[in-house]
Amino acid sequence: MNLDSYLKAGKVASDVREAARRKNHIGSSLLEICQNVESQIKERNAAPAFPVNVSLNEIAAHYTAEPNDPTLVKEGDVLKIDIGVHVDGYIADTAVTVCYEPKYDPLIRAAEAALGEAVRLARANTKAGDIGKTIESTITKYGFKPIQNLSGHSLQQYTVHAGKSIPNIWTRGSSFSLIANEAYAIEPFVTTREGQGVVYEGKVRNIFGISSRKPIKDKEADDMLEMIWNRYRTLPFALRWLMDKYDEKEGRRILEILVKKKNVHAYPILVEGQGKTVVQAEHTVIPSESGTTVITI
Numbered sequence: 688m689n690l691d692s693y694l695k696a697g698k699v700a701s702d703v704r705e706a707a708r709r710k711n712h713i714g715s716s717l718l719e720i721c722q723n724v725e726s727q728i729k730e731r732n733a734a735p736a737f738p739v740n741v742s743l744n745e746i747a748a749h750y751t752a753e754p755n756d757p758t759l760v761k762e763g764d765v766l767k768i769d770i771g772v773h774v775d776g777y778i779a780d781t782a783v784t785v786c787y788e789p790k791y792d793p794l795i796r797a798a799e800a801a802l803g804e805a806v807r808l809a810r811a812n813t814k815a816g817d818i819g820k821t822i823e824s825t826i827t828k829y830g831f832k833p834i835q836n837l838s839g840h841s842l843q844q845y846t847v848h849a850g851k852s853i854p855n856i857w858t859r860g861s862s863f864s865l866i867a868n869e870a871y872a873i874e875p876f877v878t879t880r881e882g883q884g885v886v887y888e889g890k891v892r893n894i895f896g897i898s899s900r901k902p903i904k905d906k907e908a909d910d911m912l913e914m915i916w917n918r919y920r921t922l923p924f925a926l927r928w929l930m931d932k933y934d935e936k937e938g939r940r941i942l943e944i945l946v947k948k949k950n951v952h953a954y955p956i957l958v959e960g961q962g963k964t965v966v967q968a969e970h971t972v973i974p975s976e977s978g979t980t981v982i983t984i
């Protein structure tokens with residue numbers, strides 16, 4: 688654990704998130720938003736830990752802009768901007784939901800309140816199940832539903848989802864407790880009372896990650912794999928990040944070969960079961976013996 692790197696990543700992530708929160712994104716394209724956030728991260732001498740997620744409305748997570756993505760943010764849209772920043776592989780993960788239609792404000796307040804309660808509780812030795820219980824009861828008090836199959840997660844160097852889950856609901860037998868000097872992302876997702884409170888994988892997939900570096904003896908695919916490894920290691924990436932070396936069609940074709948050969952896996956978008964609006968709030972915390980640092984505050 689390198690606390691200095693975590694603190695630096697956290698500060699950059701927080702600055703960039705707040706800039707995104709203040710901005711009016713109506714009329715902007717999702718591509719502009721992604722590029723803008725990612726270049727702000729780089730200007731601050733850090734790197735994106737994953738492609739900025741810009742998930743609209745019933746899409747809860749895992750949408751990032753395609754290379755020429757024409758999607759524009761419309762009035763009434765609910766946009767989750769989920770930002771990952773790393774310094775030497777130490778990752779800060781944070782998200783904000785923006786919306787200019789006041790009717791969604793209570794949903795966003797519920798997510799922020801649940802996150803606040805969860806962060807307050809998150810100490811060394813806190814049971815992950817108790818965090819889930821607090822998140823669920825806070826969201827329920829607001830009259831809404833948590834997304835029960837999305838959760839927070841432990842973080843490790845160059846690994847966004849490092850194996851331990853922090854549930855967003857009370858979970859029987861969720862036995863692990865937070866430990867000092869490990870980083871955790873806590874991220875309540877909230878939908879309306881009419882929502883199913885469950886997400887399913889959609890057809891669209893535009894975030895990828897390396898799962899195996901074993902060459903497949905196809906020169907163009909092996910070259911792409913090598914380039915991805917050199918740039919991103921095991922961190923997620925997007926096709927648009929490869930556009931300095933490939934044109935869109937060629938890049939997509941070769942990437943699909945790597946997906947087919949299982950050298951690269953895709954993260955499909957996650958969509959609310961009843962098609963209802965989803966909002967999200969997220970911070971990264973590091974408990975210590977004496978208290979907890981919210982690195983993305």
Ligand code: MN
Pocket residue numbers: 769770780781782874969
């Ligand atoms: Mn996130």
Ligand code: MN
Pocket residue numbers: 780839840872874969
């Ligand atoms: Mn996360």
